[in-house]
Amino acid sequence: MKILHVDSSILGGHSVSRRLSADIVARLKAAHPAAAVTYRDLGAEPLPHLSGAVLAAAQGPQAVSDEVAADLKAGAAVLEEILGADVIVLGAPMYNFGVSSQLKAWIDRIAVAGKTFRYTANGPEGLLKGKKAFVALTRGGFYGPDSGMNAFEHQESHLRAVFTFLGITEVNFVLAEGVNISPEQKAQSLAKAAGEIAALAA
Ligand SMILES: Cc1cc2nc3c(=O)[nH]c(=O)nc-3n(C[C@H](O)[C@H](O)[C@H](O)COP(=O)(O)O)c2cc1C
Structure with a gap:
């Protein structure tokens, strides 16, 4: 089993999502000791935003600047990983x-027609089945x-749409919300998320 572990927080060691994603990976590893983990830290090493020059260069062979060549290489690397x-x-x-702009930059590199999805006569088809x-x-x-804030939620709904569009239908979300309300609320939300992670990996 190959696990791709991606973090996208800009808060380094203070990040809550990093703690939770690491917990999920640790539990998966405990259940599947032979699993290989590839780690990508989009906060520490952000991908450049997808640009018109890179998009044009990806369409076919042409002379490109060193900067565009490095950019294409970075995009190809994350695509291969997923x-x-x-x-x-x-x-x-x-x-x-x-989601963070770092994560959006990653999504822009993995949503590639002909690789992770394709358009058919019946509409789009995800290829990451x-x-x-x-x-x-x-x-x-x-x-x-x-x-009262549900209409402002464009994080889970966006990621659900992206994964579904790419053909990944089995998506397990673990949520810790209200983490900046108070230390007590944060502890409670993290304990709830830890319980959900334990149940997921069981
Ligand atoms: C730049 C920035 C923007 C944020 N925007 C929101 C927001 O729109 N809604 C919200 O509930 N929390 C927001 N937060 C709080 C984060 O969601 C919260 O701190 C969470 O723990 C971030 O995950 P992380 O610790 O893994 O980075 C924001 C935090 C930062 C740093």
Whole structure:
């Protein structure tokens, strides 16, 4: 089993989503000791935003600058990582109601027509079938159905759409919300998430 572990928080050692994604990976490793883990830290080593020059260069052979060549290489590397993975574990904080821009830059590199999805006469088809994903979501506030903030939630809904579009239908979300409300609330939300992770990996 090949696990791709991706973190996307910019908060380094203070990150909550990193803690949860590491917990998920540790439990998967305990259940599958032979599993190989590839780790990508989008916070420490951000991918450049997808640009018009890179998109044009990816369409066919042409002379490109060193900068564009390095950019294409970085994009190809993350694409290979997800194509080669059986399980994706993602740490995904909510920043300004959606995912971090670092994570969005990664999504822009893995959503590639002909590689991870294709358009057919019957509409789009995801090509990452058979893979499984675990997503650790963290939020400072609350965005559930009764919170009054549900319409602002573009984090889980976005990731659900992306994974589904790419053909990954088995996506397990673990949520720790309200982590910036108070230390007590944070502890409670993390304990709940830890329980969910233990149940997932059981
Ligand atoms: C730049 C930034 C934007 C944030 N935006 C939101 C937000 O829109 N809603 C929210 O509930 N929390 C927001 N937060 C709080 C984070 O979701 C919270 O701190 C969470 O723990 C982040 O996950 P992390 O610790 O793994 O980075 C924001 C935090 C940062 C640093």
